[in-house]
Amino acid sequence: xxxxxxxxxIQGLITVWFIATATFFAMHNVPGDPLLNERATTPTIRxxxxxxxxxxxxxxxxxxxxxxxIVRGDFGISFAQENREVNxxxxxxxxxxxxxxxxxxxxxxxxGILWGSLTALYRNRLPDYLIMFxxxxxxxxxxxxxxxxxxxxxxxxxxxxxTTVLPVAGWGTIYHMLVPALVLGLSTMAxxxxxxxxxxxxxxxxxxxxxxxxxxxxxxxxxxxHQLRNAVLPVITVLGPSIAAITTGGxxxxxxxxxxxxxxxxxxxxxxxxxxxIMGTTVFYGTFLxxxxxxxxxxxxxxxxxxxxx
Amino acid sequence: xIENSTPIADRNDNFTRSAGKQLxxxxxxxxxxxAVVVYLLAIAAGHTGSNGADMGINVANNSxxxxxxxxxxxxxxxxxxDGASVIVLSHAFEGLIAYDEExxxxxxxxxxxxxxxxxxxxxxxxxxxxxDGQPVTxxxxxxxxxRAIDPATASEYSFIFYSIKNAEAINTGQLPxxxxxxxxxxxxxxxxxxxxxxxxxxxxxxFVTYFPVREDFYERTDGRYGADADELLYNGxxxxxxxxxxxxxxxxxxxxxxxxxxxxxxxxxxxxxxxDTNAKLNLFKDGQIADTHxxxxxxxxxxxxxxxxxxxxxxxxxxxxxxxxxxRVTDNLNLRKAMLYAQDPVELVNKALKDAAFLPAxxxxxxxxxxxxxxxxxxxxxPKHQMDxxxxxxxxxxxxxxxxxAAIPPLVLLVDAQxxxxxxxxYYQELYRQRLGLEIRIDSQIFKQRLAKMTAGDFDITVAGWxxxxxxxxxxxEFFASWxxxxxxxxxxxxxDADVRIAQTSLDQKERxxxxxxxxxxxxxxxxxIPMYERGWSFVVDPRLKxxxxxxxxxxxxxxxxxxxxxxx
Numbered sequence: 001x002x003x004x005x006x007x008x009x010i011q012g013l014i015t016v017w018f019i020a021t022a023t024f025f026a027m028h029n030v031p032g033d034p035l036l037n038e039r040a041t042t043p044t045i046r047x048x049x050x051x052x053x054x055x056x057x058x059x060x061x062x063x064x065x066x067x068x069x070i071v072r073g074d075f076g077i078s079f080a081q082e083n084r085e086v087n088x089x090x091x092x093x094x095x096x097x098x099x100x101x102x103x104x105x106x107x108x109x110x111x112g113i114l115w116g117s118l119t120a121l122y123r124n125r126l127p128d129y130l131i132m133f134x135x136x137x138x139x140x141x142x143x144x145x146x147x148x149x150x151x152x153x154x155x156x157x158x159x160x161x162x163t164t165v166l167p168v169a170g171w172g173t174i175y176h177m178l179v180p181a182l183v184l185g186l187s188t189m190a191x192x193x194x195x196x197x198x199x200x201x202x203x204x205x206x207x208x209x210x211x212x213x214x215x216x217x218x219x220x221x222x223x224x225x226h227q228l229r230n231a232v233l234p235v236i237t238v239l240g241p242s243i244a245a246i247t248t249g250g251x252x253x254x255x256x257x258x259x260x261x262x263x264x265x266x267x268x269x270x271x272x273x274x275x276x277x278i279m280g281t282t283v284f285y286g287t288f289l290x291x292x293x294x295x296x297x298x299x300x301x302x303x304x305x306x307x308x309x310x
Numbered sequence: 311x312i313e314n315s316t317p318i319a320d321r322n323d324n325f326t327r328s329a330g331k332q333l334x335x336x337x338x339x340x341x342x343x344x345a346v347v348v349y350l351l352a353i354a355a356g357h358t359g360s361n362g363a364d365m366g367i368n369v370a371n372n373s374x375x376x377x378x379x380x381x382x383x384x385x386x387x388x389x390x391x392d393g394a395s396v397i398v399l400s401h402a403f404e405g406l407i408a409y410d411e412e413x414x415x416x417x418x419x420x421x422x423x424x425x426x427x428x429x430x431x432x433x434x435x436x437x438x439x440x441x442d443g444q445p446v447t448x449x450x451x452x453x454x455x456x457r458a459i460d461p462a463t464a465s466e467y468s469f470i471f472y473s474i475k476n477a478e479a480i481n482t483g484q485l486p487x488x489x490x491x492x493x494x495x496x497x498x499x500x501x502x503x504x505x506x507x508x509x510x511x512x513x514x515x516x517f518v519t520y521f522p523v524r525e526d527f528y529e530r531t532d533g534r535y536g537a538d539a540d541e542l543l544y545n546g547x548x549x550x551x552x553x554x555x556x557x558x559x560x561x562x563x564x565x566x567x568x569x570x571x572x573x574x575x576x577x578x579x580x581x582x583x584x585x586d587t588n589a590k591l592n593l594f595k596d597g598q599i600a601d602t603h604x605x606x607x608x609x610x611x612x613x614x615x616x617x618x619x620x621x622x623x624x625x626x627x628x629x630x631x632x633x634x635x636x637x638r639v640t641d642n643l644n645l646r647k648a649m650l651y652a653q654d655p656v657e658l659v660n661k662a663l664k665d666a667a668f669l670p671a672x673x674x675x676x677x678x679x680x681x682x683x684x685x686x687x688x689x690x691x692x693p694k695h696q697m698d699x700x701x702x703x704x705x706x707x708x709x710x711x712x713x714x715x716a717a718i719p720p721l722v723l724l725v726d727a728q729x730x731x732x733x734x735x736x737y738y739q740e741l742y743r744q745r746l747g748l749e750i751r752i753d754s755q756i757f758k759q760r761l762a763k764m765t766a767g768d769f770d771i772t773v774a775g776w777x778x779x780x781x782x783x784x785x786x787x788e789f790f791a792s793w794x795x796x797x798x799x800x801x802x803x804x805x806x807d808a809d810v811r812i813a814q815t816s817l818d819q820k821e822r823x824x825x826x827x828x829x830x831x832x833x834x835x836x837x838x839x840i841p842m843y844e845r846g847w848s849f850v851v852d853p854r855l856k857x858x859x860x861x862x863x864x865x866x867x868x869x870x871x872x873x874x875x876x877x878x879x
Contacts, residue, residue: 031762032760036762037466038775039391039466039467040796042795044481045465048461048462048463048481049464081381083535083536083537092555110344114340118330118333121330159596168589169593172355177348177352178348222329223325255584256586257589273758
């Protein structure tokens with residue numbers, strides 16, 4: 001197991017290096033640079049800026065300087081927010097995204113597993129139809145629409161109640177995170193519900209469930225031990241990438257609900273061609289994603305005995 | 311596949327019931343666990359944000375809550391360039407000269423001043439104080455200006471000092487920064503020496519780059535000046551006491567501020583930072599923020615709610631820029647004239663853009679810019695434009711002859727990815743295809759890529775927006791000077807250059823305005839560009855908040871004169 005983890009970690013490092021290198025050169029090959037602004041700069045001012053940021057060096061030199069700094073964990077200073085270090089940006093804003101993301105993932109996973117099992121239990125009956133209809137909605141309606149509608153819902157609710165039941169936007173308390181997390185986790189929840197449902201239906205007809213039933217195992221135990229536990233495996237598999245996707249994909253929700261998460265920086269840096277922030281967030285998220293995938297593989301080993309043996 | 315297999319479980323009601331019960335138990339566990347997790351996460355979230363949200367207007371505390379469009383990227387006055395930072399800095403700092411409620415120049419730190427051909431003198435008031443109680447002195451200005459012009463500071467706006475003696479030479483590294491033509495004679499007397507006559511210098515010093523910085527405080531921040539609330543020293547009506555990046559800010563009344571005609575609120579809370587206008591509208595509806603701006607689709611519901619809707623021009627003029635570089639077909643005057651006569655800005659605004667707050671543009675100079683005594687545009691009427699297809703087609707034929715072409719090749723229209731730019735681009739594309747048979751190829755690029763292509767001259771036509779740096783017609787008038795880097799279409803004309811020189815250096819206001827009048831006409835006759843629209847915003851303010859201003863020059867939103875008045879309710 002240890003050897004296995006070690007091997008996966010080394011693979012992960014190579015992946016991260018590859019991500020960093022590809023991003024670096026792609027970024028430098030895009031027309032334009034972070035120093036361009038609506039207000040044209042004189043050659044003097046431009047030269048001063050280039051010297052300040054080290055952009056007067058050849059790209060390959062910049063690359064090696066960059067790689068050296070990344071290894072030391074220094075991502076440099078943002079071009080767009082000139083007083084802030086990328087490390088500070090990640091340190092201050094990733095926790096926000098992470099808290100929101102973790103909550104969204106938990107809501108999505110718990111909801112997905114529960115709804116999925118419920119639809120499988122009541123297959124082709126009313127709860128099934130109802131939930132599966134909502135699932136289709138959840139998957140197909142884009143998050144910015146859901147975010148905007150739910151925000152309008154909060155305003156209406158507050159107006160009806162005549163007081164602030166839930167905050168419309170902002171960040172900081174328990175009430176601020178509930179709706180955004182739900183919105184953020186909704187499409188994942190819908191996806192997981194469908195996954196759980198089909199997975200359950202497959203298990204229901206499997207030999208070991210039939211055997212358990214004919215042995216006279218109590219239904220609740222069959223459901224919990226034989227069906228649920230086995231059916232949940234595919235859900236766990238996609239959970240890792242889902243965590244990464246949700247934590248990094250909060251851009252829309254963060255903008256709508258005015259949440260100071262890292263997602264904004266991730267997207268806006270590309271538009272601004274903010275080299276250091278692009279590199280910082282991409283490498284950070286890349287590492288995060290790779291780590292999540294490894295983590296899921298390891299967890300898988302604990303849950304599924306067959307994986308452990310091979 | 312699964313649906314067709316033999317069902318076993320769902321016929322077995324007994325099994326379903328027991329399993330369902332088990333599921334319900336799990337659901338209960340899940341809800342309890344979730345509640346615990348939410349609680350723990352909320353504790354963690356408390357450390358990453360501020361829960362300082364309050365109602366939009368808090369009468370008891372004499373405070374308001376507002377939303378900002380974006381995090382201010384640079385609060386170091388010497389290096390700041392963007393609108394979001396200017397909003398914050400205009401509340402937290404004061405220059406030698408400031409703007410009053412009606413956007414007219416008014417004494418700031420300087421009590422009085424004198425502008426001559428060779429220089430300027432500022433007499434500073436005695437009671438101007440920093441937020442730590444120490445007096446604001448002439449030395450603070452001298453230090454700030456010398457620092458901003460220093461090549462090591464790499465200030466993007468260092469050019470704004472170029473009218474001061476030796477500034478450009480210092481910025482290019484040819485002279486040491488000590489040689490800059492500014493000198494604090496004593497604590498309350500600042501002498502400035504000009505490189506060339508600068509009649510509008512009083513307007514320049516109202517700009518953020520000219521704001522003071524105190525040397526001893528600056529040195530203490532060790533390169534982090536402006537990075538956080540406590541890394542700045544303020545001399546404006548408000549001071550930033552709390553700043554959670556990208557989340558919130560608190561501006562408190564500066565107890566040492568001298569002027570009792572500005573800064574009436576005890577506290578301004580920036581509780582939200584979001585670019586989403588719908589979110590801001592929702593916050594306003596819920597009474598969480600004091601004002602918000604409205605986009606066209608929001609107007610009907612705003613009117614239905616009987617809100618008092620106001621409009622203000624934000625100062626930006628948009629126009630279609632031609633590429634005048636030799637070898638481009640758009641260098642041909644007759645082609646440009648054909649394109650000018652085939653369109654009408656009124657049609658663009660009313661039929662294509664449909665924003666009630668936009669004004670069809672008629673000139674390089676917006677309607678609100680000042681002239682000799684009145685508004686410039688009242689004294690010097692914009693060239694009368696009439697759409698004339700006959701004339702347009704005639705010029706198109708002439709252009710084809712001159713260029714020796716049977717047909718004009720497709721023209722590349724470079725625009726950014728903003729919805730309004732896309733609307734305008736498709737409008738022009740359709741218009742020129744129908745009316746002149748010209749093919750326009752739209753090249754949509756995001757921000758920096760568009761700028762790269764504009765700067766390199768990789769376009770035939772493009773859209774430019776120009777916002778004023780200072781409150782003088784020159785900020786627009788010098789746009790098409792051949793040496794102006796902003797002139798990315800490289801329009802060049804000796805007449806234009808001569809008139810810009812006059813406007814830059816003449817101390818006679820009439821002579822300057824005459825020059826701008828000629829520039830206005832020349833831009834039209836030469837079709838240096840085609841005017842599109844002057845941008846404005848519709849906005850709504852809580853009726854209890856008075857004195858709130860949206861400005862064309864300086865901060866977009868201005869709370870310096872805002873106060874709460876409940877008597878009208």
